[in-house]
Amino acid sequence: MSFFKKAKPFIIAGPCSAETREQVMTTAQALSAISVNLFRAGVWKPRTRPGSFEGNGEQALQWLAEAKATYNIPISVEVAEPAHIDLALKYGADVFWIGARTTVNPFQVQHLADALKGVNIPVMVKNPVNADVDLWQGAIERFEVSGTREVAAIHRGFSGYTSAVGYRNQPNWPIPIELKRRRPELTLICDPSHITGNRNRIAEIAQKALDMHFDGLMIETHPDPDNAWTDAAQQVTPAALKLILQSLIVREEFTDDMSGLVQLEYLRQLMDSLDAEIIDLIGKRMELSEKMGIIKRECNLTAYQPGRWREIVDTRAERAALHQLPKDFIVEVYEKIHHESIRRQLAVLEQNNKVLKGDE
Numbered sequence: 001m002s003f004f005k006k007a008k009p010f011i012i013a014g015p016c017s018a019e020t021r022e023q024v025m026t027t028a029q030a031l032s033a034i035s036v037n038l039f040r041a042g043v044w045k046p047r048t049r050p051g052s053f054e055g056n057g058e059q060a061l062q063w064l065a066e067a068k069a070t071y072n073i074p075i076s077v078e079v080a081e082p083a084h085i086d087l088a089l090k091y092g093a094d095v096f097w098i099g100a101r102t103t104v105n106p107f108q109v110q111h112l113a114d115a116l117k118g119v120n121i122p123v124m125v126k127n128p129v130n131a132d133v134d135l136w137q138g139a140i141e142r143f144e145v146s147g148t149r150e151v152a153a154i155h156r157g158f159s160g161y162t163s164a165v166g167y168r169n170q171p172n173w174p175i176p177i178e179l180k181r182r183r184p185e186l187t188l189i190c191d192p193s194h195i196t197g198n199r200n201r202i203a204e205i206a207q208k209a210l211d212m213h214f215d216g217l218m219i220e221t222h223p224d225p226d227n228a229w230t231d232a233a234q235q236v237t238p239a240a241l242k243l244i245l246q247s248l249i250v251r252e253e254f255t256d257d258m259s260g261l262v263q264l265e266y267l268r269q270l271m272d273s274l275d276a277e278i279i280d281l282i283g284k285r286m287e288l289s290e291k292m293g294i295i296k297r298e299c300n301l302t303a304y305q306p307g308r309w310r311e312i313v314d315t316r317a318e319r320a321a322l323h324q325l326p327k328d329f330i331v332e333v334y335e336k337i338h339h340e341s342i343r344r345q346l347a348v349l350e351q352n353n354k355v356l357k358g359d360e
């Protein structure tokens with residue numbers, strides 16, 4: 001059976017970094033007693049600035065090997081260089097993960113994929129720090145092409161300039177959802193620790209991930225989180241992890257309950273016909289837009305008119321408020337529609353430019 005399908009949800013836990021032998025052993029003992037499927041601990045830490053703790057390297061691998069032998073729990077580490085792979089394999093690592101700062105670099109990912117040829121141990125690929133679904137998918141494919149049969153994706157959020165909305169890394173849920181749409185069979189794991197950066201919000205994001213059909217969770221766990229050497233604010237104790245796991249509601253995609261299915265099917269049919277109407281209306285809106293393009297061409301007006309766009313934003317947001325639709329959401333939808341509308345009008349103006357310049 002596939003490694004990641006052994007449990008639903010598949011739970012990965014352990015400290016951000018392996019700090020001391022005692023810390024590794026204490027955590028592994030506690031986690032092996034609750035339903036944790038894979039132990040994690042960073043032994044090489046990619047730090048933002050020099051001079052920070054960068055991991056205990058080979059010595060930490062010895063502690064992990066000891067924890068695995070003593071508590072019978074599989075172990076995973078982050079690898080960022082082919083030399084890391086060789087060393088971690090020597091100490092019996094069961095799974096590797098690729099960090100967000102490595103996934104961004106196709107050359108480095110390829111070196112790692114090459115180093116794993118013929119090894120075939122499961123690899124978990126964190127999303128790149130930037131919100132680029134193709135880059136994430138590409139990194140996953142590099143391991144698959146090299147022969148890694150079990151590849152999982154870890155959603156750990158995306159860097160942004162501001163953390164004003166309360167996340168350390170923005171979740172940008174449509175990105176992992178799009179990855180899962182493209183690759184439905186791929187195991188998708190959420191890392192609420194790195195998304196929130198805040199231990200008080202881990203349960204909330206973990207539940208949200210399960211409700212979005214994620215297959216597993218990676219949660220940083222430390223015996224004394226406040227004094228952790230890395231990522232202190234986001235780690236939880238094994239006891240807190242146990243409570244989080246107990247609180248999670250695991251929902252299904254399918255059910256045998258016919259009454260629920262019948263109601264769902266009815267609502268889906270209503271939704272299908274609404275969507276058909278929405279698309280027909282957008283089509284009609286685009287036809288109007290092209291007619292307006294012809295008038296703008298005749299009257300020598302610009303396709304984009306900032307005043308009109310401001311008016312659209314204000315009036316559509318007002319209308320959306322009648323249905324409790326958030327302003328940001330409706331503006332985003334209209335940005336897409338308006339963009340397509342302007343693209344069509346520019347094409348209309350372009351015909352005129354060609355005539356004036358005698359291109360055709």
Ligand code: PEP
Pocket residue numbers: 016042046098099100101126156194
């Ligand atoms: C980690 O898992 O501790 C880590 C460094 O994660 P990321 O690559 O998501 O920053």
Ligand code: MN
Pocket residue numbers: 016017220230231
């Ligand atoms: Mn961390």
